[in-house]
Amino acid sequence: xxxxxxRETEAFLHEQIPLTRAMAVRVASWDGDELxxxxxxxxxxxxxxxxxxGSLSALATLAxxxxxxxxxxxxxxxxxxxxxxxxxxxxxxGELHAICRRPDQADWAAFSAQFAxxxxxxxxxxxxIIEDSVVCVEFAGDFxxxx
Amino acid sequence: xxxxxxRETEAFLHEQIPLTRAMAVRVASWDGDELxxxxxxxxxxxxxxxxxxGSLSALATLAxxxxxxxxxxxxxxxxxxxxxxxxxxxxxxGELHAICRRPDQADWAAFSAQFAxxxxxxxxxxxxIIEDSVVCVEFAGDFxxxx
Numbered sequence: 001x002x003x004x005x006x007r008e009t010e011a012f013l014h015e016q017i018p019l020t021r022a023m024a025v026r027v028a029s030w031d032g033d034e035l036x037x038x039x040x041x042x043x044x045x046x047x048x049x050x051x052x053x054g055s056l057s058a059l060a061t062l063a064x065x066x067x068x069x070x071x072x073x074x075x076x077x078x079x080x081x082x083x084x085x086x087x088x089x090x091x092x093x094g095e096l097h098a099i100c101r102r103p104d105q106a107d108w109a110a111f112s113a114q115f116a117x118x119x120x121x122x123x124x125x126x127x128x129i130i131e132d133s134v135v136c137v138e139f140a141g142d143f144x145x146x147x
Numbered sequence: 148x149x150x151x152x153x154r155e156t157e158a159f160l161h162e163q164i165p166l167t168r169a170m171a172v173r174v175a176s177w178d179g180d181e182l183x184x185x186x187x188x189x190x191x192x193x194x195x196x197x198x199x200x201g202s203l204s205a206l207a208t209l210a211x212x213x214x215x216x217x218x219x220x221x222x223x224x225x226x227x228x229x230x231x232x233x234x235x236x237x238x239x240x241g242e243l244h245a246i247c248r249r250p251d252q253a254d255w256a257a258f259s260a261q262f263a264x265x266x267x268x269x270x271x272x273x274x275x276i277i278e279d280s281v282v283c284v285e286f287a288g289d290f291x292x293x294x
Contacts, residue, residue: 018190019166019170019199019202022169043165044165052208053231054166054205054209055205057205058205059201078195080200081233082234082235083233084200084232085230085232086230086231087229088227088228088230
């Protein structure tokens with residue numbers, strides 16, 4: 001995706017969800033398969049100088065939301081989160097990187113069909129927080145979209 | 148607890164974890180049993196005008212951290228979160244209120260004994276996000292403290 005689209009998506013998030021501005025979230029890339037969000041450590045550190053668990057969960061939640069928005073291709077859909085779990089495996093010491101991959105073809109087809117038919121559908125997504133190619137935090141979330 | 152102590156705890160959080168300042172988190176009360184944190188909706192809303200899931204998870208995580216700090220009675224302990232789960236039951240439409248109760252006596256005694264003996268101990272905590280006396284979000288987190 002081109003830079004203008006990424007900056008526009010980022011501006012949309014910053015406008016709609018002010019915490020993303022405070023976190024200085026950036027939409028680093030989106031290739032149609034994988035969404036990559038980042039946030040600098042500075043506004044997101046904790047008392048130990050590593051990434052605050054709350055910032056990590058917020059960034060992962062946002063990555064899931066954003067992926068559903070991007071896949072649906074229209075921002076008028078209402079997307080909510082129903083549940084999530086986080087596994088913190090190791091501290092994040094630098095910039096926060098959240099990667100959310102699109103669901104596999106069968107899951108996405110089932111979601112799309114139900115969304116088109118009933119105007120409401122649920123989707124489970126995984127997000128990884130990565131540092132130096134190592135997974136530091138795993139997130140799983142259940143999202144629901146309403147037309 | 149007196150107001151000076153609550154304001155001091157709040158200042159500590161704002162200083163150590165800058166996101167809590169952006170969220171305008173307040174330590175509303177702590178009576179030795181129950182910790183009550185709040186945050187206004189304004190900096191914490193989402194694209195639907197209700198509380199952002201990321202703000203709710205950050206506030207719940209912070210309530211758990213803070214309870215461990217307050218119970219341990221010294222802020223030099225390193226506290227980390229290992230895992231958490233959130234169940235979003237209904238949207239939060241106004242101010243965010245997170246309530247974390249101290250663990251029961253047996254769990255706290257086991258935690259304290261292990262912390263004193265080994266300098267490391269784990270504790271599971273529940274946090275509820277409440278609005279108009281109704282539980283909107285349930286959080287469960289596993290925290291580990293290091294001396």
